Amino acid sequence: MRPDRPSTSGPLAADEFRSLLERGYADTSVRFLARAWRCEPGAETLIAAVDDTGQRPLDPAALTELERAVFWLLQERGGRGRGENLRRDLLLRGFGESEPTLASLIAAGLLIPIPAAADHDCDIEVLLERGSFLQHDLALTPATLANLDAAPDALNIDVPTFNDVSIEPTVSSVDDLELNLLHLASLIRRDPLKLNKDGTPNRRSLARAARGISMPGQLGEVAGDLDLHDPRQLDYLTFLAALGRELGILGPDGDRYRTGDAALAEHFHAPGAERDRRLGEALQRLRYWNEVESVRLAEMTLRGADDQHFSQRESTGEPLIGARGFVLSVLRRASVREWASVAAITELCTQIDRQYLDRTLAKMAGQCEPAQFIDAMIERTLSWSGLLQFGRTDDNQRVARLSPRGARALGLEGSEIPAPQGGCLIVQPNFEVMVFLDNAPVSVLHELYRVGERRKLSDRVATFQLAAESVQRGYSLGASATALVELLNTFGHTPVPEAVAFQLNDWERVHQRLTIHRQGVLLRHPDPERFDMIIGQLEHDLRESSHRAIRLGARDAFVTTADHDAIRRAAEAHPSLTLSSTGAPTRTLYFVDPLVVMADPYELDVVTQVELGHLTDVLEDESSPRSRFFALNIEKIRARFPDDPLDQIVAFLDARCPGGLPTGQALRLQAELDRPARAHLAEELIVLSFEDRLSADRFAGLEEAPDLIERRLGHLHFVIAADARDLLDEILEETGLTLHKSPFDRDE
Amino acid sequence: MVHGTSHRRERSAPDPSLRYATLAQDLLVVNHGLALMLCEDAAILEETLRAIEPLDLHIRRIGDLALLVPADEIEGVLETLHAQGTFPRVLGPQLIPDTQEAP
Numbered sequence: 001m002r003p004d005r006p007s008t009s010g011p012l013a014a015d016e017f018r019s020l021l022e023r024g025y026a027d028t029s030v031r032f033l034a035r036a037w038r039c040e041p042g043a044e045t046l047i048a049a050v051d052d053t054g055q056r057p058l059d060p061a062a063l064t065e066l067e068r069a070v071f072w073l074l075q076e077r078g079g080r081g082r083g084e085n086l087r088r089d090l091l092l093r094g095f096g097e098s099e100p101t102l103a104s105l106i107a108a109g110l111l112i113p114i115p116a117a118a119d120h121d122c123d124i125e126v127l128l129e130r131g132s133f134l135q136h137d138l139a140l141t142p143a144t145l146a147n148l149d150a151a152p153d154a155l156n157i158d159v160p161t162f163n164d165v166s167i168e169p170t171v172s173s174v175d176d177l178e179l180n181l182l183h184l185a186s187l188i189r190r191d192p193l194k195l196n197k198d199g200t201p202n203r204r205s206l207a208r209a210a211r212g213i214s215m216p217g218q219l220g221e222v223a224g225d226l227d228l229h230d231p232r233q234l235d236y237l238t239f240l241a242a243l244g245r246e247l248g249i250l251g252p253d254g255d256r257y258r259t260g261d262a263a264l265a266e267h268f269h270a271p272g273a274e275r276d277r278r279l280g281e282a283l284q285r286l287r288y289w290n291e292v293e294s295v296r297l298a299e300m301t302l303r304g305a306d307d308q309h310f311s312q313r314e315s316t317g318e319p320l321i322g323a324r325g326f327v328l329s330v331l332r333r334a335s336v337r338e339w340a341s342v343a344a345i346t347e348l349c350t351q352i353d354r355q356y357l358d359r360t361l362a363k364m365a366g367q368c369e370p371a372q373f374i375d376a377m378i379e380r381t382l383s384w385s386g387l388l389q390f391g392r393t394d395d396n397q398r399v400a401r402l403s404p405r406g407a408r409a410l411g412l413e414g415s416e417i418p419a420p421q422g423g424c425l426i427v428q429p430n431f432e433v434m435v436f437l438d439n440a441p442v443s444v445l446h447e448l449y450r451v452g453e454r455r456k457l458s459d460r461v462a463t464f465q466l467a468a469e470s471v472q473r474g475y476s477l478g479a480s481a482t483a484l485v486e487l488l489n490t491f492g493h494t495p496v497p498e499a500v501a502f503q504l505n506d507w508e509r510v511h512q513r514l515t516i517h518r519q520g521v522l523l524r525h526p527d528p529e530r531f532d533m534i535i536g537q538l539e540h541d542l543r544e545s546s547h548r549a550i551r552l553g554a555r556d557a558f559v560t561t562a563d564h565d566a567i568r569r570a571a572e573a574h575p576s577l578t579l580s581s582t583g584a585p586t587r588t589l590y591f592v593d594p595l596v597v598m599a600d601p602y603e604l605d606v607v608t609q610v611e612l613g614h615l616t617d618v619l620e621d622e623s624s625p626r627s628r629f630f631a632l633n634i635e636k637i638r639a640r641f642p643d644d645p646l647d648q649i650v651a652f653l654d655a656r657c658p659g660g661l662p663t664g665q666a667l668r669l670q671a672e673l674d675r676p677a678r679a680h681l682a683e684e685l686i687v688l689s690f691e692d693r694l695s696a697d698r699f700a701g702l703e704e705a706p707d708l709i710e711r712r713l714g715h716l717h718f719v720i721a722a723d724a725r726d727l728l729d730e731i732l733e734e735t736g737l738t739l740h741k742s743p744f745d746r747d748e
Numbered sequence: 749m750v751h752g753t754s755h756r757r758e759r760s761a762p763d764p765s766l767r768y769a770t771l772a773q774d775l776l777v778v779n780h781g782l783a784l785m786l787c788e789d790a791a792i793l794e795e796t797l798r799a800i801e802p803l804d805l806h807i808r809r810i811g812d813l814a815l816l817v818p819a820d821e822i823e824g825v826l827e828t829l830h831a832q833g834t835f836p837r838v839l840g841p842q843l844i845p846d847t848q849e850a851p
Contacts, residue, residue, distance in 0.1 A: 567778065576776040652816060
């Protein structure tokens with residue numbers, strides 16, 4: 001059982017101290033405090049000293065600036081604070097490193113480390129030796145607090161406050177960043193971004209999407225000022241592309257960067273808090289962009305810049321993932337929601353767990369000091385993403401704080417942001433939609449990017465044009481006229497003009513004149529009556545699902561899914577044949593004559609059927625509706641497979657004939673497409689066969705062998721020269737070979 | 749032609765005559781891996797065929813309104829149609845190519 005402790009906040013009161021002396025402090029701590037307080041090491045004496053203002057009088061004049069700051073902060077917090085929080089907050093307020101000062105105040109008995117709840121043997125001297133007092137609450141005694149109250153001069157310090165701050169115009173906001181990402185991804189959706197061999201974005205391809213981007217702090221789009229030879233612009237676009245990749249809205253596909261509508265819709269329709277959380281994680285995970293290099297670039301021309309930095313195949317940012325996570329964690333713990341000097345934020349991140357940063361950054365290629373990295377992260381990653389806001393004070397001091405969405409991205413509590421209320425757009429009769437960005441949810445912008453072309457962006461107003469092509473493209477991506485008109489009415493300051501609504505519906509009618517079902521199964525049966533029965537059952541089985549069977553004729557139907565059990569049941573309930581038009585072909589071609597195949601057209605998959613049209617002539621006279629004869633046409637084969645006609649036609653037929661391409665047909669194709677296989681026919685031969693290889697080898701080694709043997713066939717057989725019969729008889733006699741009347745059973 | 753033998757019809761195994769016996773059974777053919785292009789009228793079908801003609805696809809036409817292509821060729825069709833300013837209604841998920849090699 002843990003002893004009850006009377007208090008865990010405020011100054012160290014006598015009853016709590018009594019409890020800690022009983023079960024909390026080790027004897028060494030009791031002696032330590034007695035020495036520090038210059039009293040007897042008895043429990044009662046010490047407990048009495050806690051409230052005795054005369055025991056440890058304060059001399060304000062003897063206090064250092066930092067000691068005053070520690071007392072000021074502790075008084076602000078009611079007399080107690082966690083060591084690492086005190087240190088962090090003092091760093092953040094520009095007082096610098098306070099760990100030695102905290103240690104000296106503990107050593108003087110003015111700050112008391114409070115044992116952790118489970119610690120029954122807390123040794124204050126050990127805490128000081130190890131520096132682990134930062135992980136403990138540090139409390140003032142009521143006596144010290146009273147002494148501080150009595151000496152207001154002791155707390156007379158110059159605490160920086162930043163009330164009159166003007167926001168810097170050169171930074172971005174999370175809203176700006178999202179609009180840029182949406183714009184870039186929407187244009188890449190239509191026209192994938194080409195990547196060069198080294199992974200850098202192709203400039204011409206990038207320029208098409210980049211003209212509509214607004215650079216950090218810029219109100220309108222970059223438009224005519226776009227210069228991809230400017231390393232800063234190219235760097236910012238690289239940042240956007242790399243971030244889009246980590247957010248899952250852009251992805252490499254061979255030599256292109258692409259995006260999918262589903263991924264875009266999923267991201268930009270997610271709730272704001274979720275998007276912000278993803279942003280925080282993605283910024284930490286950035287693999288294909290590096291803020292340290294980004295800062296170095298600012299002083300270079302593009303010619304001097306290393307292309308590796310812009311490459312979307314070189315994970316130059318990966319070594320910094322741990323360091324970024326560290327900085328974000330420090331900002332989260334410090335909860336920097338009020339203005340703080342940028343120098344103090346850098347100092348805070350540098351000083352807290354400096355060893356970790358040193359270790360992490362040591363893995364990076366190239367030299368990078370912790371302060372240099374933190375500075376780069378603040379000036380680039382956190383500035384460009386809008387997680388931090390920056391400002392200037394009256395005395396020109398640069399300050400920063402977490403933006404509301406930045407705080408939410410770091411998961412800080414109490415960072416709810418009210419959703420924009422009221423209208424944000426106006427639909428004009430000329431099919432232009434003006435959107436007031438400050439009040440526009442990003443999901444509305446996503447819908448407008450789907451169905452429209454953004455024509456202009458200036459002064460927080462974006463103008464989209466709805467055109468036949470763009471709207472039908474949007475419909476093909478899943479938008480609908482009804483939903484679009486409803487959205488425009490819901491978020492519009494005025495109702496959608498009637499002519500516009502009519503046209504949106506009409507474009508949908510045009511769009512639906514061609515419907516594509518991406519995946520499904522074709523069912524065919526030569527008997528229409530039986531097919532009616534099969535499809536009737538199938539329609540019944542599909543009635544609860546979103547899929548359907550579309551009749552294409554008396555003998556054909558298309559089912560809009562391949563996975564439903566109803567299809568499997570239909571195939572099992574009737575004699576059936578399963579074909580695949582994307583996998584291995586079924587063997588449905590039968591050779592019936594040299595270079596003539598027969599097939600049942602019902603049993604041909606689409607690829608085989610179309611290829612037969614390219615490679616053969618149909619023998620109409622011999623064919624019937626259910627058995628078609630196709631004569632392979634050598635000229636057509638050469639035309640279809642110009643590079644390697646023999647290999648390709650053999651591969652085509654081999655995969656489609658039961659048992660593979662008959663060898664005779666392969667020889668014939670070789671003769672037609674390459675050159676005939678050559679053979680020699682020899683008649684009236686004398687063949688001598690041996691029973692074993694050793695005897696055959698000895699025979700081959702005879703002195704007369706060159707005159708006797710015309711050719712050796714394998715190990716055991718010899719063709720004897722036609723004019724050497726007499727010589728053979730002679731040898732047989734000389735060597736004692738006996739001739740069997742019948743061939744040997746065992747062959748080689 | 750081999751000397752002393754008559755002309756021999758070369759056949760794939762099994763003997764096609766067996767196939768005629770199977771044909772008599774009238775099989776239900778289940779053809780997987782297809783995409784369907786369904787047109788409002790014959791004119792739209794002709795227009796669509798003309799638009800995708802350069803692609804060298806495997807297209808089977810069924811009646812006046814339907815075109816079938818292997819599902820792995822439909823994205824090329826869509827790209828071509830989009831490039832020409834036609835944005836058809838598209839239903840169903842995109843085919844994910846099987847990149848794993850067969851064992």
